[in-house]
Every structure is written in structure tokens, then in C-alpha cells.
Amino acid sequence: MEKIKLTIDGVAAEVDPGTTVLEAARSIGVRIPTLCYLKGVNEIGACRMCVVDVGGRALQAACVLPVSPNMTVKTSTPEIREARKTNLELLLSTHDKKCLSCTRSQNCELQRLCKELGVEDDDRFKGVQNVYEVDDLSPSIVRDNNKCIVCRRCVAACAKVQNVSVIGPVGRGFKTQIASPWSKSLSETACINCGQCIQACPVGALREKDDTDEVWKLLSDPTKHVVVQPAPAVRVAIGEEFGMPMGSRVTGKLAAALRRIGFDRVFDTDFAADLTIMEEAHEFLHRVKNGGVLPMITSCSPGWVKYCETFYPEFIPNLSTCKSPHEMAGALIKSYYAQKAGIDPKDIAVVSVMPCTAKKFEAKRPELSNGGLQDVDAVITTRELARMLKEAGIEFERLPDEDFDPLMGESTGAGVIFGATGGVMEAALRTAYEAVTGETLERLEFKGVRGLDGIKEDTIHIGDLDVNVAVAHSTGMASKLLDMIKRGEKQLHFIEIMGCPGGCVNGGGQPIVPADVRAQVNPAQVRAAGLYGEDESKAVRKSHENPEIKKLYSEFLGEPNSHKAHELLHTHYTARPQY
Amino acid sequence: MTDTEIKQATREDQFAKLAAAIQNHKGERGALMPVLQEAQSIFGFVPQDVQVAIAKGLDVPLTEVYGVATFYSQFALEERGEHIIGMCLGTACYVRGAQKILDRLSSELDVKVGHSTKDGQFTLNATRCLGACGLAPVMMIDDEVYGRLTSDEIPAILAKYREPKAS
Structure with missing residues (x-):
């Protein structure tokens, strides 16, 4: 198979056709930030953290953008960094930021990106917040939508990896939440308690029921x-x-x-x-x-x-x-x-x-x-x-x-x-x-x-x-x-x-x-x-x-x-x- | 036949129609939308047992059926009232006090927005722009348009639709 040649941040790269810009960048040592991306499981370009400049009118999501011959990719311009920061600030504006007591603190993908991109919780987009009841009725899994960033990685793990599908997006727009039909507790659904949704979650919205x-x-x-x-x-x-x-x-x-x-x-x-x-x-x-x-x-x-x-x-x-x-x-x-x-x-x-x-x-x-x-x-x-x-x-x-x-x-x-x-x-x-x-x-x-x-x-x-x-x-x-x-x-x-x-x-x-x-x-x-x-x-x-x-x-x-x-x-x- | 028997018979008939609709669309790409639409026209809304029947019939997860049903505002999850009130919250109506009128409707009818009154007479919805901005604030009850509303007019308008109380 003929390789595709492209330039990423001024560095020449050669990758197989069908490779995404995200993977191509990785091959030359550039880690483009991601949140909703979970390789092979959730590749939907939804969170827009991985935006890059390929010379078009708008920034493109690198996780779903296949490489093309002679492409010139920029992964870190002032415009890109600003777009990513704004995205993070918007996510934070309705995120329960109780990091100190969160089981995922220091192993949280959102927290890590905020640190790496220098995003402080300065309430830039302060406004209405969604407040959800925590579902802790399952003996195995706790769902706390106050921490959820609606990336759908858990949904994909539940549906595509496990063929169980007891969680999905419910509602529309700002009020979209990941839940089970009729907002039932996981304990009332066909959930098999496997916890693959926890493994998929980038933040602390899903965690094990703590029995310590x-x-x-x-x-x-x-x-x-x-x-x-x-x-x-x-x-x-x-x-x-x-x-x-x-x-x-x-x-x-x-x-x-x-x-x-x-x-x-x-x-x-x-x-x-x-x-x-x-x-x-x-x-x-x-x-x-x-x-x-x-x-x-x-x-x-x-x-x-x-x-x-x-x-x-x-x-x-x-x-x-x-x-x-x-x-x-x-x-x-x-x-x-x-x-x-x-x-x-x-x-x-x-x-x-x-x-x-x-x-x-x-x-x-x-x-x-x-x-x-x-x-x-x-x-x-x-x-x-x-x-x-x-x-x-x-x-x-x-x-x-x-x-x-x-x-x-x-x-x-x-x-x-x-x-x-x-x-x-x-x-x-x-x-x-x-x-x-x-x-x-x-x-x-x-x-x-x-x-x-x-x-x-x-x-x-x-x-x-x-x-x-x-x-x-x-x-x-x-x-x-x-x-x-x-x-x-x-x-x-x-x-x-x-x-x-x-x-x-x-x-x-x-x-x-x-x-x-x-x-x-x-x-x-x-x-x-x-x-x-x-x-x-x-x-x-x-x-x-x-x-x-x-x-x-x-x-x-x-x-x-x-x-x-x-x-x-x-x-x-x-x-x-x-x- | 007693009332319960009649209800039961109608319900069986409705589910038979739903089964036919499912059979019609099964195997098609994107079969879920048309089946949900037909279900809504058969039952008037898409309650839990109907969604379960669709999930089983089309072999799609119930989560997906419920996700689609809650995404589109055209689908009603609860039984709708005899009269549907749509209060416009488009920009023009909003700046002319539509929220106040919506609040008045809600308190007069004792019902939350998006729900139906206990007696089944009214469903109260907030809508996007109805396209009658010149008459703002505007609401529709069934196919009738009411413009340049003030909240004090609301009781009289509702009275026209209320069934006379059995004396």
C-alpha cells in the first residue's frame, strides 16, 4: 500500500491511507489533546478538543479526519489553543468541580487538559447549571451526571463493546444527559454491572460503588x-x-x-x-x-x-x-x-x-x-x-x-x-x-x-x-x-x-x-x-x-x-x- | 361491553396496528423514526409499553428508542390533553413578556410546562417562533392563534375551552 506523505507542524510524516490526523501526529511525537475519543470504540469528533488547522475555512477534528496527500497540518496555533481553551471553559461551566474528593483526581482527563492548557476555573461562562441526582442504587456502579461531560464514551462501551445498551443520550441541547430510559437507576435496568463504562469514562461521572x-x-x-x-x-x-x-x-x-x-x-x-x-x-x-x-x-x-x-x-x-x-x-x-x-x-x-x-x-x-x-x-x-x-x-x-x-x-x-x-x-x-x-x-x-x-x-x-x-x-x-x-x-x-x-x-x-x-x-x-x-x-x-x-x-x-x-x-x- | 373491556379492545387494536407498522419498516435503514411517528398517530403519544414494543419489534435497544423520542419535541411521552396550548417563546414574543404569560398559564391550569392537566383537558407546551411576531406575544390553542396577549386575558380564553363542569 502506498504511504501518504504530509506535513505536521513542519515535520514530514508518512502514514498508511486511512490513518487519522490524530494518529499521524502521534507517529511523529505530537499528542493532540482529546476527550471524547476512545480508539476503536468512540470516534465521533464531538468534543472538538482535537481541532487542528488544515488550511480550510474552519478548524477540523483530528480524530475523525483522514490524512490526504500533501496535507499541511498545524496542531498548535494561537487560534487552535484559544478554541481548545474555550471548549474546556464551556465544559467546566457546568461541571461539578469537586476535584479534591473525586476518585479520579490526578487520573482525570479533563483535569489534566485544564492543567496542560492553563485553564483556570474563573467562571468565564458562569450561568445555569444542570443539577442531577446521583444514582447510587446499583450495588456495582455509581453514576454522577454532575461530573459528566457527555462525551458518550460510556455509551459506546455499553453498546458497541458489550452489546448491553442500557445508557444513552436522553433529551436535547443543554439538557442532554446520559441516562437510562425514563431516567431509571442502573439497578432497575438490564445493566450487567461489568463496569466497562467506568473504564471508558474520562472523568469521575462513573465510578465503582465504594465499599471501603x-x-x-x-x-x-x-x-x-x-x-x-x-x-x-x-x-x-x-x-x-x-x-x-x-x-x-x-x-x-x-x-x-x-x-x-x-x-x-x-x-x-x-x-x-x-x-x-x-x-x-x-x-x-x-x-x-x-x-x-x-x-x-x-x-x-x-x-x-x-x-x-x-x-x-x-x-x-x-x-x-x-x-x-x-x-x-x-x-x-x-x-x-x-x-x-x-x-x-x-x-x-x-x-x-x-x-x-x-x-x-x-x-x-x-x-x-x-x-x-x-x-x-x-x-x-x-x-x-x-x-x-x-x-x-x-x-x-x-x-x-x-x-x-x-x-x-x-x-x-x-x-x-x-x-x-x-x-x-x-x-x-x-x-x-x-x-x-x-x-x-x-x-x-x-x-x-x-x-x-x-x-x-x-x-x-x-x-x-x-x-x-x-x-x-x-x-x-x-x-x-x-x-x-x-x-x-x-x-x-x-x-x-x-x-x-x-x-x-x-x-x-x-x-x-x-x-x-x-x-x-x-x-x-x-x-x-x-x-x-x-x-x-x-x-x-x-x-x-x-x-x-x-x-x-x-x-x-x-x-x-x-x-x-x-x-x-x-x-x-x-x-x-x-x- | 364494559368501559374496561372497550378500552382493552381498543388497546389491542392499537397494538395490532403498531405491529403492522413495525413489519412495514423492519429492516429499513432508519426505521425507528417512521415507526415512532406512526406509533404517535396510533396512540396519540408514545408511552413506555409502546416504546418497548418498538424496541423488541425492530430489534433496537430501548435506550435508542427513548433517546430519539426525547430528542424530538414532536414526540409526546405522556398522554396529551384534548387541547394543545403552544405558547411562543421566540425572541419577539419573549421580549414582549411571553414568559409571564406562560407562567400564568401554568398557574391557571396547575400544570408544569410540557405536561398535561390532571383532567386531561389541556397540554401546555412552550414553542419556538410561530411566525406571527407582529402579534407578539402569541399563543396557539389547537389551530387558533391568540395575539397581543396580556396575562389577564388568560382565564377568559381558557374558559372557552373548558368543559362545563357536571352539575
């Missing part, structure tokens, strides 16, 4: 024995909140930090991920042998599970009955561990640290309980834990590496990779292969299910079985795959679906990566590399070889899918209304 107060309360309650468990994806992301490079592996520091802020036991959701594999792999083999419903679909991702219940209820029988790993851990902490430690389960509180906002909703599901006690008492996201650590004055990057506590703290490489798309499938195949054939699996990596293609497929030979597997990530991709199955185009046996693009590493509760960084690197890829690295570094890489898992079955559960396992580790699903 509840956790602080538990930690200071002398009658409570508080047990914590972090998910796989947290250990390759939380370092970013403390200025460490994206995808840094900080497993040991994470365990140390949790101990420092006062948790009585520090277990690992990775242990429960290994357990999930034991239950799920055997459930799958049972379905294959006994003519059960196939394809079986994984059920670890609560965003995906609610999506299935709401938009594809006909696939509920296909969902694995396995609870998600942290719920399995919660059920066992209040039974197996309680018994071993001689503590009344009523006095135990389980806190999960998750990359996920949907886990907050999941933990409140009435069916995920035992003897009147919820399996998990509180869920905080990676971001909330980072805030708690900062509040407690813990210098995370200087902590020593520590281990998780024994009994439910040991994990294998198979449990670790749960956090990346394809990881659950790969882990399940490692165990299913050896369970069926009785042979040792030589090559542990199933590369066909790794990576960031939206839908991945492979056929795995397990003894006499040819198992057709597929992996989809983001509920948008899940819906594509399920539609193909409905049309009879796919004959599959086993499917992994994760609600978020890239899997849990890019979950709605993970550190927020600004749009201009996302345009260059995919956090899902970088963080997943951290998880695969941890897998390789582990001596034990197959769930069924985890010594603590063996002990759990021999001393407590019996066999995978035993009566006791079913009682504690399996669940059921409910069809939910879409409107």
Missing part, C-alpha cells in the same frame, strides 16, 4: 475474624496505582499489604480457581459421558452470567453450575476453614479483592449463601484496595514479598491464568486431559485459546474425544458466538466466556488507563503477559496437582462433584427481564 468503609468497619470490629482473598488479575494491576509499570507482577507485596492493613487471614482466590477447575472439568466430563447439555459454558464471570440470564436465557442450561472462584472460597472459608480453625462461621467475614464491579452484585445474590450466611460479605475492587492502602499510609512498592496463608493460599499456574481470556479454558484442558487419558500432559500451553482475538476456536484431542472449544471475551463477542450457535453454524462442546474484553485483567474494577495510553498499548495484553509469566514460574501448573486441593478433597469434600461439593460449590441461575 464497610471493609474498614469489619477490620476494626474485634468480634469479627476477617479473611481476605485477592483474584488472579489483581496481582498484575494494583502496582500501577503506586506508579509501577503496567502489568507489574506484585503477588508477594499484595499478600504483605493485605496483612499490614489488618486482615486476620490472607488466602488466595487462585487456590479457589484451582478448585473451580476440578469441579468444572469434572462437570464437563460428566456432561459428555452422560449426554448432558452441551456446549457447557463457563460461569466465573458475573457480568457474563447476568448477560446470559437477561439476553440469552435459553443458554442457562448450558452454564456450568460451578460458583465463581471467590464464591467457592467464601463457602469453604465459612465451612472447611471455620471447622479447622474452630471459629463459628457467624464470626467470620470474607472480603474479596476483585478486578470486577460485577462481583459486588454477585456477592449479594441470595442463592450464593449457606445456612443463612452469604458466602462473601464484601467485595472491593483493585482500585478500592489501592485507596485503602494509600489511606493507611502503606508504601506498597517498598513492601517485602510474603506468601499467602496456608490451607487456602497455595495455587498452581493453572489458577493464575484465570485472569486472562482463555485462561480458564486452558486450565480446564490441562486437568481434563489427564483425568481422561491418565497420561501426563507434556505440553501445557494451549496457545490456540490465548491472545486477544474476539472469538478463538480450537479442537483438542483428549484420548478418543475431539473436543471443540471456543473462547469469547466481552459480552459483545459472546453474543456474536451465541448467535452463531443458535443459527447452527458451530458445533461446540466447551466454551469460555468472560464479560470484559481481554478477561479479568481488563475488568471494570482495574486501574483506569487513560484513552491516550490505551490508544498505544492494550492493558489486557500487558497484564496477561504478567499472569502467563507467573504461570511459567510456578513449580506446579496443573490444578489437580495442587497439594492443598488434594488435601481439601481427601479431608473434606470427597470427590469432585460430590454431594458436599454440590452443596457448597455449585449454584443455579434465573432468567431476568430485559426491560
Whole structure:
């Protein structure tokens, strides 16, 4: 393909046809400011922050302007800087500027641009302000339209990435707001709580429901024995909140930090991920042998599970009955561990640290309980834990590496990779292969299910079985795959679906990566590399070889899918209304 | 047939017409606008269940249907009154005190702008320029134009449209 030559700020550039001026400028080291632009998701030229001069009558939006031969672009003339400043001042004129207490302070794209362009809040356009009620009724997501700049990045993430579409522009002109039909709370809509809208938001208009107060309360309650468990994806992301490079592996520091802020036991959701594999792999083999419903679909991702219940209820029988790993851990902490430690389960509180906002909703599901006690008492996201650590004055990057506590703290490489798309499938195949054939699996990596293609497929030979597997990530991709199955185009046996693009590493509760960084690197890829690295570094890489898992079955559960396992580790699903 | 049965039958009939309209436009680009327009003419307004039916029928998100319905002022989300009042808030009318008259209308009818009275007799709207600036301030009730208004004239004008109270 012939390259297109153009000049940007006097510098010659050569780019592929179809490249936007924004990307072309980036290729020669010029970052044109943006607000509504989210690469591949929201490219609508609405906010006019990226205006440039290409010699025409009016300034043009660089994010939607394709390059043309011999174009001469100016990205920073006095006129351009003035236009951008005015835009910012107009946005600020109806923005709730409580920056000091905002969760996005110092990671806010609006705040950053104001600083870079020297825009003060001098009330130049003081006038009528829209005042909105904050929607904090959802257990997962808070929407505060007083901070919203109506950029529509959340709308695009909800519709285009997730195929959920519960938010959109409502009304017209100055009174336009992003809301659900009839201004219903997110909690009354088909919202799947995935939090991808939070990841898309440039400001603090969308954030997780903050449960840190509840956790602080538990930690200071002398009658409570508080047990914590972090998910796989947290250990390759939380370092970013403390200025460490994206995808840094900080497993040991994470365990140390949790101990420092006062948790009585520090277990690992990775242990429960290994357990999930034991239950799920055997459930799958049972379905294959006994003519059960196939394809079986994984059920670890609560965003995906609610999506299935709401938009594809006909696939509920296909969902694995396995609870998600942290719920399995919660059920066992209040039974197996309680018994071993001689503590009344009523006095135990389980806190999960998750990359996920949907886990907050999941933990409140009435069916995920035992003897009147919820399996998990509180869920905080990676971001909330980072805030708690900062509040407690813990210098995370200087902590020593520590281990998780024994009994439910040991994990294998198979449990670790749960956090990346394809990881659950790969882990399940490692165990299913050896369970069926009785042979040792030589090559542990199933590369066909790794990576960031939206839908991945492979056929795995397990003894006499040819198992057709597929992996989809983001509920948008899940819906594509399920539609193909409905049309009879796919004959599959086993499917992994994760609600978020890239899997849990890019979950709605993970550190927020600004749009201009996302345009260059995919956090899902970088963080997943951290998880695969941890897998390789582990001596034990197959769930069924985890010594603590063996002990759990021999001393407590019996066999995978035993009566006791079913009682504690399996669940059921409910069809939910879409409107 | 009882009143409720009649209402039920009419409603079923209206939804059958809506289904036909959806079938007519399904698969077209931009089918949502014409279907919403037809829905409005069938039902007189586009309430929640009608919008849900359109979303299901056209296989578009309800959010999109609601977004379009709230963007264009021609769509009514609430049942409209028997008489539609349009008070002009164009520049000429505005500078000649249209806001005062609108406020008077609102208080006489005990209804907020954009809504309908509880008895279903009136809907009060504020409109853009009606093109009769020489008569400012101007309002329309149904197809009748009233010009050079003062707020004291409002009760008498409204009285002409009010149904006599059952005695």
C-alpha cells in the first residue's frame, strides 16, 4: 500500500491511507489533546478538543479526519489553543468541580487538559447549571451526571463493546444527559454491572460503588475474624496505582499489604480457581459421558452470567453450575476453614479483592449463601484496595514479598491464568486431559485459546474425544458466538466466556488507563503477559496437582462433584427481564 | 361491553396496528423514526409499553428508542390533553413578556410546562417562533392563534375551552 506523505507542524510524516490526523501526529511525537475519543470504540469528533488547522475555512477534528496527500497540518496555533481553551471553559461551566474528593483526581482527563492548557476555573461562562441526582442504587456502579461531560464514551462501551445498551443520550441541547430510559437507576435496568463504562469514562461521572468503609468497619470490629482473598488479575494491576509499570507482577507485596492493613487471614482466590477447575472439568466430563447439555459454558464471570440470564436465557442450561472462584472460597472459608480453625462461621467475614464491579452484585445474590450466611460479605475492587492502602499510609512498592496463608493460599499456574481470556479454558484442558487419558500432559500451553482475538476456536484431542472449544471475551463477542450457535453454524462442546474484553485483567474494577495510553498499548495484553509469566514460574501448573486441593478433597469434600461439593460449590441461575 | 373491556379492545387494536407498522419498516435503514411517528398517530403519544414494543419489534435497544423520542419535541411521552396550548417563546414574543404569560398559564391550569392537566383537558407546551411576531406575544390553542396577549386575558380564553363542569 502506498504511504501518504504530509506535513505536521513542519515535520514530514508518512502514514498508511486511512490513518487519522490524530494518529499521524502521534507517529511523529505530537499528542493532540482529546476527550471524547476512545480508539476503536468512540470516534465521533464531538468534543472538538482535537481541532487542528488544515488550511480550510474552519478548524477540523483530528480524530475523525483522514490524512490526504500533501496535507499541511498545524496542531498548535494561537487560534487552535484559544478554541481548545474555550471548549474546556464551556465544559467546566457546568461541571461539578469537586476535584479534591473525586476518585479520579490526578487520573482525570479533563483535569489534566485544564492543567496542560492553563485553564483556570474563573467562571468565564458562569450561568445555569444542570443539577442531577446521583444514582447510587446499583450495588456495582455509581453514576454522577454532575461530573459528566457527555462525551458518550460510556455509551459506546455499553453498546458497541458489550452489546448491553442500557445508557444513552436522553433529551436535547443543554439538557442532554446520559441516562437510562425514563431516567431509571442502573439497578432497575438490564445493566450487567461489568463496569466497562467506568473504564471508558474520562472523568469521575462513573465510578465503582465504594465499599471501603464497610471493609474498614469489619477490620476494626474485634468480634469479627476477617479473611481476605485477592483474584488472579489483581496481582498484575494494583502496582500501577503506586506508579509501577503496567502489568507489574506484585503477588508477594499484595499478600504483605493485605496483612499490614489488618486482615486476620490472607488466602488466595487462585487456590479457589484451582478448585473451580476440578469441579468444572469434572462437570464437563460428566456432561459428555452422560449426554448432558452441551456446549457447557463457563460461569466465573458475573457480568457474563447476568448477560446470559437477561439476553440469552435459553443458554442457562448450558452454564456450568460451578460458583465463581471467590464464591467457592467464601463457602469453604465459612465451612472447611471455620471447622479447622474452630471459629463459628457467624464470626467470620470474607472480603474479596476483585478486578470486577460485577462481583459486588454477585456477592449479594441470595442463592450464593449457606445456612443463612452469604458466602462473601464484601467485595472491593483493585482500585478500592489501592485507596485503602494509600489511606493507611502503606508504601506498597517498598513492601517485602510474603506468601499467602496456608490451607487456602497455595495455587498452581493453572489458577493464575484465570485472569486472562482463555485462561480458564486452558486450565480446564490441562486437568481434563489427564483425568481422561491418565497420561501426563507434556505440553501445557494451549496457545490456540490465548491472545486477544474476539472469538478463538480450537479442537483438542483428549484420548478418543475431539473436543471443540471456543473462547469469547466481552459480552459483545459472546453474543456474536451465541448467535452463531443458535443459527447452527458451530458445533461446540466447551466454551469460555468472560464479560470484559481481554478477561479479568481488563475488568471494570482495574486501574483506569487513560484513552491516550490505551490508544498505544492494550492493558489486557500487558497484564496477561504478567499472569502467563507467573504461570511459567510456578513449580506446579496443573490444578489437580495442587497439594492443598488434594488435601481439601481427601479431608473434606470427597470427590469432585460430590454431594458436599454440590452443596457448597455449585449454584443455579434465573432468567431476568430485559426491560 | 364494559368501559374496561372497550378500552382493552381498543388497546389491542392499537397494538395490532403498531405491529403492522413495525413489519412495514423492519429492516429499513432508519426505521425507528417512521415507526415512532406512526406509533404517535396510533396512540396519540408514545408511552413506555409502546416504546418497548418498538424496541423488541425492530430489534433496537430501548435506550435508542427513548433517546430519539426525547430528542424530538414532536414526540409526546405522556398522554396529551384534548387541547394543545403552544405558547411562543421566540425572541419577539419573549421580549414582549411571553414568559409571564406562560407562567400564568401554568398557574391557571396547575400544570408544569410540557405536561398535561390532571383532567386531561389541556397540554401546555412552550414553542419556538410561530411566525406571527407582529402579534407578539402569541399563543396557539389547537389551530387558533391568540395575539397581543396580556396575562389577564388568560382565564377568559381558557374558559372557552373548558368543559362545563357536571352539575
